[in-house]
Structures are given as structure tokens and as C-alpha cells.
Amino acid sequence: MGINELxxxxxxxxxxNRDVAPMMFSRLFALLICALVMxxxxxxxxxxxxDAVADFEEINDPFEPTNRGVFTVNRAxxxxxxxxxxxxxxxxxxxxxxxxxxxxxxxxxSPVIFLNDVLQGExxxxxxxxxxxxxxxxxxxxxxxxxxxxxxxxGHDEDFGQTLAVWxxxxxxxxxxxxxGPSNPRDTVGLVVDFLTDPLxxxxxxxxxxxxxxARAGVQAVDARSDTLDxxxxxxxxxxxxxxxxxxxxxxxxxxxxxxxxGSANFPAPGLSQSPLGPVLDDxxxxxxxxxx
Amino acid sequence: xxxxxxSYRSLTGYFLxxxxxxxxxxxxxxxxxxxxxxxxxxADKAVHSLTTADTPRLExxxxxxxxxxxxxxxxxxxxxxxxxxxxxASDDEKKEYLTLFEDLMVVTYxxxxxxxxxxxxxVTKSRAENDNIATVFSEIQRPGxxxxxRVDWRIGTNGxxxxxxxVIVEGTSMSNxxxxxxxxxxxxxxxxxxxxITALREKTEALKAEAQ
Numbered sequence: 001m002g003i004n005e006l007x008x009x010x011x012x013x014x015x016x017n018r019d020v021a022p023m024m025f026s027r028l029f030a031l032l033i034c035a036l037v038m039x040x041x042x043x044x045x046x047x048x049x050x051d052a053v054a055d056f057e058e059i060n061d062p063f064e065p066t067n068r069g070v071f072t073v074n075r076a077x078x079x080x081x082x083x084x085x086x087x088x089x090x091x092x093x094x095x096x097x098x099x100x101x102x103x104x105x106x107x108x109x110s111p112v113i114f115l116n117d118v119l120q121g122e123x124x125x126x127x128x129x130x131x132x133x134x135x136x137x138x139x140x141x142x143x144x145x146x147x148x149x150x151x152x153x154x155g156h157d158e159d160f161g162q163t164l165a166v167w168x169x170x171x172x173x174x175x176x177x178x179x180x181g182p183s184n185p186r187d188t189v190g191l192v193v194d195f196l197t198d199p200l201x202x203x204x205x206x207x208x209x210x211x212x213x214x215a216r217a218g219v220q221a222v223d224a225r226s227d228t229l230d231x232x233x234x235x236x237x238x239x240x241x242x243x244x245x246x247x248x249x250x251x252x253x254x255x256x257x258x259x260x261x262x263g264s265a266n267f268p269a270p271g272l273s274q275s276p277l278g279p280v281l282d283d284x285x286x287x288x289x290x291x292x293x
Numbered sequence: 294x295x296x297x298x299x300s301y302r303s304l305t306g307y308f309l310x311x312x313x314x315x316x317x318x319x320x321x322x323x324x325x326x327x328x329x330x331x332x333x334x335x336a337d338k339a340v341h342s343l344t345t346a347d348t349p350r351l352e353x354x355x356x357x358x359x360x361x362x363x364x365x366x367x368x369x370x371x372x373x374x375x376x377x378x379x380x381x382a383s384d385d386e387k388k389e390y391l392t393l394f395e396d397l398m399v400v401t402y403x404x405x406x407x408x409x410x411x412x413x414x415x416v417t418k419s420r421a422e423n424d425n426i427a428t429v430f431s432e433i434q435r436p437g438x439x440x441x442x443r444v445d446w447r448i449g450t451n452g453x454x455x456x457x458x459x460v461i462v463e464g465t466s467m468s469n470x471x472x473x474x475x476x477x478x479x480x481x482x483x484x485x486x487x488x489x490i491t492a493l494r495e496k497t498e499a500l501k502a503e504a505q
Contacts, residue, residue: 051377055476055480059473059477095437230408234401234404234405237401237500238397238401238500239474240474240475240477240478240489240492240493240496241474241477241478241481243477244473244474244476244477244478245470245473245474247473248469248470248472248473248474249465249470252464252465252466252469252470253463253464253465255464256463256464256465257464261443261464281366281369281425281449281450281451281454281456281458282366282368282369282372
């Protein structure tokens with residue numbers, strides 16, 4: 001089965017029946033990936049060990065050994081190519097040029113964002129995206145200047161992975177994709193659909209100008225990496241298990257994006273691990289405080 | 294008909310008003326207000342102790358440690374981060390773990406606080422989660438028209454003291470990320486907290502050596 005048929009099939013599965021599709025979808029994927037990476041599946045704990053089983057399900061990373069291998073390769077690629085390029089981009093280019101590149105990339109992304117605003121039934125956000133695209137493509141000289149933000153029509157991001165989430169498709173197990181980085185079956189489908197629905201890539205494919213897609217993807221990757229230079233250095237420096245920290249951060253960032261930034265306060269909190277509300281300050285807290293005084 | 298409808302409306306309005314008054318008044322006077330005040334004063338203190346020019350890094354770390362101890366719920370967060378492994382640890386392990394945890398937090402957070410201590414922190418709203426916890430939503434303003442950074446502070450109180458239980462930056466929770474990170478180490482060390490303590494010790498020693 002080629003990747004194209006596979007994607008078509010998965011998308012059809014998703015659209016077919018909203019109740020059954022999510023389950024079929026994740027099963028199909030689990031099967032497929034297991035077939036692909038037979039050697040790299042983590043051993044599930046014995047069913048009797050309840051704590052270990054709870055852990056295994058919470059982490060939801062059955063392909064962890066393979067994922068860690070891919071992560072090591074990705075980090076090497078990052079060190080060799082992406083990070084140096086992003087550093088030169090951030091430190092070597094004038095800010096004005098970086099801003100123009102960022103604005104052009106954002107404008108090129110607008111059609112995909114608009115499509116997903118609509119698919120998620122977000123009327124106001126869709127209208128904003130459309131207005132931004134029209135304003136920035138005309139007044140903004142073909143996306144060169146973000147005039148819409150200056151008019152207080154601020155941009156946001158959307159992608160098909162988020163749309164699937166809004167439709168109720170579960171994320172599935174964690175996956176570390178080669179080159180593309182942290183993901184999951186749902187977001188991987190999202191990535192493919194975003195590419196297939198993007199006007200620039202459709203144009204590039206139809207006119208045998210694939211290089212345009214590659215060039216844009218390259219610039220996009222460097223631009224995005226340059227935004228996370230400090231952040232990722234920080235995480236790498238302060239974490240004990242960089243892979244586990246990245247896995248957690250990726251999921252949290254996606255959950256935040258899916259809720260359009262509205263769900264961030266619903267975390268389980270220190271003090272009460274099971275409840276989303278109500279950590280109680282530990283009794284020892286006051287003691288430890290007075291001990292320092 | 295029209296009269297009936299309007300009187301119905303005003304009745305609804307009356308009940309709604311009464312309900313809102315009862316629902317919001319106690320909360321407003323309580324944990325939210327105190328937590329907002331706490332976050333604001335924390336930001337002021339951070340600016341005061343961290344942005345003074347050419348303070349040597351070791352001195353900055355020392356000052357930050359004081360600020361950290363009085364405003365961060367080290368024990369509560371440390372316990373949460375360890376999750377159910379807390380129960381498995383011996384008393385000595387708990388003690389050493391909490392000390393190392395504080396070290397790691399101080400050395401890694403001093404630079405993050407430093408980076409933003411000069412920018413204005415704007416409290417946008419707050420929400421009481423229960424009698425002892427509130428979430429304070431804030432934005433750190435960035436220069437040059439860059440989008441502000443969303444930072445939510447989860448604050449716990451026992452009525453007299455206020456302490457940070459979690460910092461949620463752009464939707465990513467510090468406590469939950471640490472919990473995944475540390476949990477993974479314990480698991481890979483065969484469920485032994487001692488393995489985590491060794492890893493923590495190595496990490497903090499490396500970071501301290503770098504700070505010299």
C-alpha cells in the first residue's frame with residue numbers, strides 16, 4: 001500500500017462515521033506502526049501491576065525505544081544543520097528582514113488556517129483569517145507586511161491535526177517522526193492533509209515546481225527553529241530526560257493549541273494529583289518557610 | 294402580553310443579579326485578590342533583586358534562592374512531581390530529593406526570571422479554584438510589538454502565606470513537565486527513587502560548575 005492510498009484511506013475513515021472512526025483510526029494506525037517497527041515496541045507491563053499499567057497508559061508511548069532512536073538522529077541533524085542555520089538566521093539577518101520573512105510565511109499559511117477555521121465551525125476566527133489574507137496580500141504588498149495586525153486583526157494558527165481533535169479524533173500514541181519531530185497519528189495525518197490542501201503546494205505539484213514547496217518548507221523550518229533557540233536550550237539544560245520533557249511539552253502545546261489557548265488552567269496540580277482542581281498547600285510548607293528565616 | 298413579558302424579564306434579572314452577587318462576592322474578597330497581590334509583589338521583587346546591572350551570577354543566584362524559598366511551594370511541588378514514587382522513598386531520600394530539587398529549580402529558573410524581569414507583567418484576570426487555590430492569568434509584555442507571553446500562576450494559600458504551585462507558560466505547565474521528566478527517570482532506573490537522586494545530583498553539580 002503506497003503512502004497516498006494510505007492517507008486517502010485514513011481520511012475517508014475519519015470522515016465516514018464520527019462515532020466509529022476514531023477507534024478504527026487509532027487501531028489501524030497502531031497496527032501499521034507495529035508492523036513497521038516490529039522491533040521497537042516497548043514491553044507492556046504485567047497486567048497485575050496496576051501502578052505500572054496506569055503509568056504505561058498515561059505515557060501512551062508504546063514505541064518508545066524506536067522513538068528514542070529517531071529522537072537521537074533528529075538531534076544530530078539539528079546540531080549539524082537546522083540549529084546552525086537558525087542561529088545564523090536569528091543573529092546574522094537584520095530584524096527587518098526576519099520580520100518580512102515571517103510575515104510572508106504567515107500569509108502563505110492563511111488559506112490552510114482559513115480552511116481549518118471553517119472546518120472547526122469557528123466563524124469569527126475564519127473571518128479574521130480571511131480579512132488578514134485579503135489585507136496583507138493587497139495593502140501588505142503580497143504578504144510582505146503584516147498590515148492586518150497593525151489594524152488590530154491579529155493572526156492565529158490552525159492545522160488539520162487540531163481540526164481532527166475538535167472533531168473528537170483521539171491523538172493516539174506518541175510518535176517521533178524523522179525530521180518532523182514529535183507527533184502522533186492524528187497530527188501526522190494533519191500534516192499530510194495540510195500539505196495536500198495548501199494552494200502553494202498544489203500549484204507547485206501541478207506545475208512541476210516541487211522545489212518551491214521544498215524551499216518554503218526549508219525557510220519555514222529555519223524560521224520556526226529560530227523562535228525556539230533559547231527555549232530548547234533551556235529545556236535541554238534543565239531536564240534530566242530531554243526526550244520525556246519534549247514528549248510532555250509537545251502534548252501540552254497541542255492541547256493548548258486545540259483549545260485556542262483557553263484550556264491551560266485545567267492541569268492536574270501539585271497537591272492533588274487526581275483532581276484538576278484544588279491542590280492544598282502542603283502542611284510542611286509553612287514549616288520549611290520558617291526554617292529558612 | 295407585552296407587560297407580562299417585561300415583568301418576567303425583570304424578575305429574571307432580579308434573580309440573576311441576586312445569584313451573581315452571592316456567587317461572586319465571597320470569591321472576590323478571598324483567595325483571588327490575595328493571589329493577584331502576591332503575583333504582583335513577586336514580579337516587583339524579581340525586578341528589584343535581579344535586574345541590577347553587573348551583579349555577579351553567583352550573587353544573583355543567592356538572591357534568587359531567597360526569593361524562591363519565600364514564594365515557591367518546594368515541598369508541595371516536589372511531592373507532586375515525584376507522584377506515587379514519593380511514598381516509596383525513605384525519609385532520607387525525601388529530604389535529599391527536596392534539597393536537590395530546590396537547587397535545580399533555583400539554578401535553572403534564575404536565568405528565565407532574569408530574562409523577563411525587565412518586562413512589564415500585566416495581570417489580566419484571576420479565578421478561584423477553591424478556597425485555597427487561585428489561578429492568576431498574566432501577560433509578560435515584550436518590546437517591539439512581539440506578542441506578549443501568556444503566563445498563568447497557580448497559587449496556593451493557607452490564609453496567611455501564599456506560594457507558587459505551578460507556572461503555566463503558553464499552556465505548558467512546569468509542574469506537569471517536571472513530573473513527566475522525573476517519572477521517566479525513575480521508571481528507567483527500575484522504579485528506584487535512588488536512581489533519580491543520583492541523576493539530580495549529577496545535573497545540579499554540572500549546572501553549578503557551569504555557574505562558577
